[in-house]
Each structure stands twice: as structure tokens, then as C-alpha cells.
Amino acid sequence: MAEKIYTIPVNDAFNSECECPLCRLYTDLESDSIDFTMGPSYMEDDNREVTDKMWFCPPHVRMLYAQKNRLGLALMMNTHTNKVIRDLKDAVAKGHGTKSGLFSKPGKSAVGTYIEELEKSCFICDRINKIFPRYIDTIFHMWKNDKEFIDKFKESKGFCTYHFGILYDTAPEKLGKSQCEEFTAALVKVYFDNLERVNSDVSWFIDKYDYRYKDAPWKNSKDALPRGIIKDSHTIIE
Numbered sequence: 001m002a003e004k005i006y007t008i009p010v011n012d013a014f015n016s017e018c019e020c021p022l023c024r025l026y027t028d029l030e031s032d033s034i035d036f037t038m039g040p041s042y043m044e045d046d047n048r049e050v051t052d053k054m055w056f057c058p059p060h061v062r063m064l065y066a067q068k069n070r071l072g073l074a075l076m077m078n079t080h081t082n083k084v085i086r087d088l089k090d091a092v093a094k095g096h097g098t099k100s101g102l103f104s105k106p107g108k109s110a111v112g113t114y115i116e117e118l119e120k121s122c123f124i125c126d127r128i129n130k131i132f133p134r135y136i137d138t139i140f141h142m143w144k145n146d147k148e149f150i151d152k153f154k155e156s157k158g159f160c161t162y163h164f165g166i167l168y169d170t171a172p173e174k175l176g177k178s179q180c181e182e183f184t185a186a187l188v189k190v191y192f193d194n195l196e197r198v199n200s201d202v203s204w205f206i207d208k209y210d211y212r213y214k215d216a217p218w219k220n221s222k223d224a225l226p227r228g229i230i231k232d233s234h235t236i237i238e
Helices: 008-015 021-038 045-054 058-065 070-093 110-120 123-145 147-154 161-174 177-207 224-233
Strands: none
Touching: 008 021, 008 123, 008 147, 021 058, 021 123, 021 161, 045 070, 045 123, 058 070, 058 123, 070 110, 123 147, 123 161, 123 177, 147 177, 161 177, 177 224
């Protein structure tokens, strides 16, 4: 199948030799979203209105702070904080929640509700969550239409446990019965074969700290820990 613009990121991820192509896709999308947020877009009224409301989760605040555009982050923080001050003053004016029973705890106040919703929201997470499902759809589209991709899928280094579950549960929704069975068989094989491969490398990494094996070769275990982290925690250590 001729490569389309929407298949390029998926093919690139599977060509990357990463222990989980979906983790690679997520990490690249996250990096692009950070660059988008800290680029000229932060001065646009539409984006500033959204960041004022949603702000960022703690991990993404740390990533934004690590960028060079400290002024951009300060400007977003300033207008966001101004909004929080206005909103929370209004919420405080409504007072505490009322009890719903003799022995019940106080109900959630407007203050608590506002802060709870604010803690759940993140401009970057929201952007990723709108785009990432398209990658999942593209994988199933390519499975149905691209023989070369099927071979690439079967020869990949598998997936992390989290993304294995997503692909496993999504397959019946995206594929017909026979295609689903073929996909699931390939997915299960490539997942377990490669999880066991990496876990074996981690075991040898551990053994290398035993004096009995100090002169033995490292084999493929020197980078076993970060590869194992991808498999178990869907996190790429770079």
C-alpha cells in the first residue's frame, strides 16, 4: 500500500525498533505537543483561552519548564492564575457544601469541585488524547489493507503491557471475525515472545551483579532496564 500522510507516523514508529511502537508514537506526539504549546501558538487568543482554563498536569508542567521559553510559560501561568483567582473567589462566595444526613460527611463545595476538575485537566494531555486514538485506528486500517505492514507488525519487538491491552480489546471493534482472529494471534505471539525476551535480558542484567558472573559477557542486558521499563510501565527513558 502506498504510504499516506496518516500512515507515516505509524510506519516510522514500527521502523524505530522501539520495544513498543505505540509508546514511540505517544512520546513523539507528546514532544510535538510540548513544542506546539511553547511555540508561537501560546500567543494566540484561542489557545490561551484553553490553557487559562485547563492548565497542565504536573508531569507536563515539568516538561514545559525544561523548555527554553520561560517567558511563554510565565505568560500562560499569569493569565491562568488570574482566572483561578476570579473563579475561586466566586466559588468561596457560595460557601461550604451542606450535609446530606446526620452522620454523613459534608457535600463537595463549589471550591472542592472546581479544584477537583482543574486537577483532572491538562491542555497537553487533552491534545494527545484527541490524536492518539487515530493512530490506533490507523494500525487496524493498515492491517486490513497493507500486507507489508502485517509482516512488519509480526516482526516487531512487541508492545508494552498497557498498549497490548488496548490493541487486544479494540480488535473486535475494528476487524471482522477472521481478521480479528489472525490479528489477535499475531499480537499475542509478538507480545509474549518479546516480553519474555526482555525479561530474560533483565534476569541476566541482575545476574551480572553476582560475583560468579562478573567476567561473563553482558550479552544484550546492558540496556535491559530501560527496555524493561517500556514493557512494564509504557514509559520511554531517553
